[in-house]
Amino acid sequence: MRIKINDQGLELTEQSSLAELLSAQNIDTTAIAVALNGKIMHRGHWQQTKLNDGDTITLVQAVAGG
Amino acid sequence: MVHNKLNDEQLLRYSSNILMKEIGEAGQQRLLKSHVLIIGLGGLGCPASQYLASSGVGQLTLVDHDTVSLSNLQRQTLYSVTNIGLHKAKQAADCLLRSNPDINVTAVTEKASQQNLETLVAAADLVLDCTDNRKTRYLINQSCYRLKTPLISAAARGFNGQLIALNPEHDHGCYQCLYPDSVTEPLNCSNAGIAAPVVGIIGASQALNAINYLTLDTITPNALTIDKLPWGYLQSFNGLTQHWQTLYLPRDTSCPVCGGEHAH
Numbered sequence: 670m671r672i673k674i675n676d677q678g679l680e681l682t683e684q685s686s687l688a689e690l691l692s693a694q695n696i697d698t699t700a701i702a703v704a705l706n707g708k709i710m711h712r713g714h715w716q717q718t719k720l721n722d723g724d725t726i727t728l729v730q731a732v733a734g735g
Numbered sequence: 736m737v738h739n740k741l742n743d744e745q746l747l748r749y750s751s752n753i754l755m756k757e758i759g760e761a762g763q764q765r766l767l768k769s770h771v772l773i774i775g776l777g778g779l780g781c782p783a784s785q786y787l788a789s790s791g792v793g794q795l796t797l798v799d800h801d802t803v804s805l806s807n808l809q810r811q812t813l814y815s816v817t818n819i820g821l822h823k824a825k826q827a828a829d830c831l832l833r834s835n836p837d838i839n840v841t842a843v844t845e846k847a848s849q850q851n852l853e854t855l856v857a858a859a860d861l862v863l864d865c866t867d868n869r870k871t872r873y874l875i876n877q878s879c880y881r882l883k884t885p886l887i888s889a890a891a892r893g894f895n896g897q898l899i900a901l902n903p904e905h906d907h908g909c910y911q912c913l914y915p916d917s918v919t920e921p922l923n924c925s926n927a928g929i930a931a932p933v934v935g936i937i938g939a940s941q942a943l944n945a946i947n948y949l950t951l952d953t954i955t956p957n958a959l960t961i962d963k964l965p966w967g968y969l970q971s972f973n974g975l976t977q978h979w980q981t982l983y984l985p986r987d988t989s990c991p992v993c994g995g996e997h998a999h
């Protein structure tokens with residue numbers, strides 16, 4: 670199964686959830702928004718969201734400056 | 736709504752707005768009758784307030800407790816060296832009124848707090864969040880949702896800018912849904928740097944969203960009704976690739992601010 674994280678391709682050998690992927694990739698999830706195929710996924714749904722072939726994941730770091 | 740007729744000077748001053756069918760004389764009258772609250776008069780608030788003042792938004796309220804420093808002048812284009820040490824809100828108001836004495840500008844030099852935001856937001860038709868810290872961002876989001884006032888929230892750091900138009904009457908998520916962690920303060924402009932044109936682009940986008948909202952927030956080409964604002968879409972700009980990314984923010988039904996009674 671092939672997915673994309675922030676425009677980088679990644680091959681997944683086994684079925685995984687969004688939460689498992691973020692953890693396997695050692696992504697610090699404090700102050701980030703995570704989107705799946707253009708839609709932001711709330712934290713409470715990361716565990717139950719299963720990834721599919723061709724999924725695009727986008728990580729957006731919070732910025733607060735102005 | 737009853738509109739006062741524009742006088743000759745206004746017809747000339749705002750002629751470039753009036754010439755466009757998307758604004759026209761009716762849109763200009765709406766702008767002149769509008770009240771926008773701008774919180775934060777730094778790198779975002781300078782361009783945002785400048786374009787709203789010059790476009791003829793009739794009442795602007797500028798909130799900032801900070802004073803101008805030399806390092807602000809890299810991107811905060813309303814100020815000059817003679818303003819260093821003086822309140823940004825007051826200096827910005829003076830600068831905007833020099834360019835357009837046809838509008839009213841009120842400067843508030845107190846720090847935005849839960850208490851004063853209730854009164855300030857209640858008086859406004861629209862709020863622009865141009866602040867430099869997350870604590871105030873959460874407070875502004877809460878007040879806007881409580882009072883059902885639309886909010887154009889923006890932020891920038893380094894070469895990255897972010898913008899989201901939030902309408903409490905719509906069923907998308909809010910700022911709290913977007914970044915639910917309220918604990919950590921990410922890097923801001925003063926400790927991480929900021930590319931001046933990037934914050935300028937984002938601040939100008941806030942002004943464009945505001946003008947689109949205040950004139951008529953939908954257009955109807957071919958009898959279809961289209962929103963002139965991308966309500967609920969986080970727009971993220973990368974100044975190094977000059978690429979805009981758009982992500983939809985659904986409402987989190989467990990959100991303490993917009994979930995609960997609003998949940999669908």
Ligand SMILES: [Zn+2]
Binds near residue numbers: 908912
């Ligand atoms: Zn929310």
